[in-house]
Amino acid sequence: MTQTALKIVPVSPKPSAQREALTEAKVRAAKPGAQRHEINDTDVPGLAVRIGTDTKVYILRSRLGTGRQAKRVQIKIGDTRAITLKQARDLARANILDLRNGIDPRVPQIGAIRTAQLLDLYEQDLIARQIVRTNDMMQSLRANLNPHRSRPIGDLTRLDLTAIIDGIQKSGRPGAADYFRKNATGFLNFAADKGHIPVSPLAGYRRPRQTRAQRLSGGQWTMNTPDQIKRFLKAVSSSHDPIFQAFLRFTLLTGQRRNEVAHMRWTELDANLSIWTVPADRTKSGTEHTVPLGLLSRALLENLAEVACAIIGETDDLIFSSHRKPGSPMSGWSKRIIPVRKAFGDDRLSIHGLRRTYRTGLSELGIDFDTAERMIGHKRPGLAGTYDKSTIIDRRFEAQFRWEDTLSELGEFWLVP
Incomplete structure (x- = not known):
């Protein structure tokens, strides 16, 4: 009986991984190299920063569902140039919660994503588009939508939003009310465009037209003398x-x-x-x-x-x-x-x-x-x-x-x- 020579096939090594508490300084200091490697975060289990040959991204490894039979999944959280470590941890925690509930964040679930999580995604989009007023816009959105931050975006109604606008207006801050309305419109249009909601609840919303009495009381403030x-x-x-x-x-x-x-x-x-x-x-x-x-x-x-x-x-x-x-x-x-x-x-x-x-x-x-x-x-x-x-x-x-x-x-x- 003749013996057949065994063919040895080289196996690509898995990326090496370290485990330590990540900091912004460590993420910035991590340098791309010839071999891909990872640094696992000890604060959020499953979160890691992957350093490739020319990229650095946050990833999450977890299970879809509960129990030993739950399928292992890997999710890309975002590029380190686009989001901070804090944002990556917040997104990872939100994804872990969804995964335990059987929701795969990689598969669009209409209306299921939480308002806070979608705000983070919207901020990433603004940063990527180099919108100058990103900080101001997000501050207005997060402050005013804070009571609804853990609600699914699909549950946010037109009544909820107009109540926020009216409340700001009644507090004597008409400029802030108008600014939030504009930012909320952009945010919800983004949500609709990405498929998170079928249509923006503010679609077609307009400020009430000024009455004759309001027009006579004075228009836009300008100093003339x-x-x-x-x-x-x-x-x-x-x-x-x-x-x-x-x-x-x-x-x-x-x-x-x-x-x-x-x-x-x-x-x-x-x-x-x-x-x-x-x-x-x-x-x-x-x-x-x-x-x-x-x-x-x-x-x-x-x-x-x-x-x-x-x-x-x-x-x-x-x-x-x-x-x-x-x-x-x-x-x-x-x-x-x-x-x-x-x-x-x-x-x-x-x-x-x-x-x-x-x-x-x-x-x-x-x-x-x-x-x-x-x-x-x-x-x-x-x-x-x-x-x-x-x-x-x-x-x-x-x-x-x-x-x-x-x-x-x-x-x-x-x-x-």
């Missing part, structure tokens, strides 16, 4: 946050959008503090915007650097940094503006109204339409916007100097005390 601007500048001092005071004054001086100013950095200014360049990824138009600065706005920035250093202990790159969370932009606008509204005596007062005041003021000074529109970063319509790429920076500097000269005559309101 020097006396109104004087009253506003005095009212600004009622805020207990000197950095927020400077933020309001600077917004009136430059007329730029709230989030563009709130995320402004020292590195975006030229050496003479005469030009502020807003990067394209932070403008509404998606194009880089150059803002000329005059003597008042430059003096305010120089003064603010000294004040911020005294409050925070160092000069942060973020100019209007939160004094409670140094290095983070300000938030909670609805609450911040309340004392200024009371001191001014008009509940319609808003940060966006400062932008309207700036644009109105340019027209009052006789600044031509094209220059004034460029000053506030509006896109030029039609073929002019397509073919005319001029910056008219000299005309814009002249317009800014004229506006700041006008404001300088109103008194010494510009430096932070």
Whole structure:
């Protein structure tokens, strides 16, 4: 009997694994190598970060159902560049709970995903799309949807959502109510687009039209006279946050959008503090915007650097940094503006109204339409916007100097005390 030679087939080695309590620092420090390996988390059993040749992702290994016969499954939680370790742990815990209940997170279950889990997925989507206002948007959604965070998204009704909007409105924060409505609409459209719900419960929802009495009582808040601007500048001092005071004054001086100013950095200014360049990824138009600065706005920035250093202990790159969370932009606008509204005596007062005041003021000074529109970063319509790429920076500097000269005559309101 002849013997047959055995053929030896090499087996690919399984990825090596370590077991230790993961930290953000360890995840960042883990370097891709020639061989794939994993670090298992001790805080959440089954969670690991897999380090490949050019990727780092969180994965979860668990069982679908209970008992020894339950099928083993592996779920990709997300890329380490898109989600934090805390988010990965929260998602892993939610997935483990679903798996024990026999729900496979990899198979879309219409309406079954919990609101908190879907909010995390929505945040990942916003980050991947590089949405500038992601933090503000998610803060509004999480704060207002918190009572419903553990409910399946399919159980969230239109009545639940309109009750939240009405409650914010009745608390005297119409801007926050409108902001939540917009964010909730986007979030629920995302849920519908991804197949988590058949249709958004806010589909077709519109704000009630203003009545004749409401229209007669006054439209959008704008300051049209020097006396109104004087009253506003005095009212600004009622805020207990000197950095927020400077933020309001600077917004009136430059007329730029709230989030563009709130995320402004020292590195975006030229050496003479005469030009502020807003990067394209932070403008509404998606194009880089150059803002000329005059003597008042430059003096305010120089003064603010000294004040911020005294409050925070160092000069942060973020100019209007939160004094409670140094290095983070300000938030909670609805609450911040309340004392200024009371001191001014008009509940319609808003940060966006400062932008309207700036644009109105340019027209009052006789600044031509094209220059004034460029000053506030509006896109030029039609073929002019397509073919005319001029910056008219000299005309814009002249317009800014004229506006700041006008404001300088109103008194010494510009430096932070």
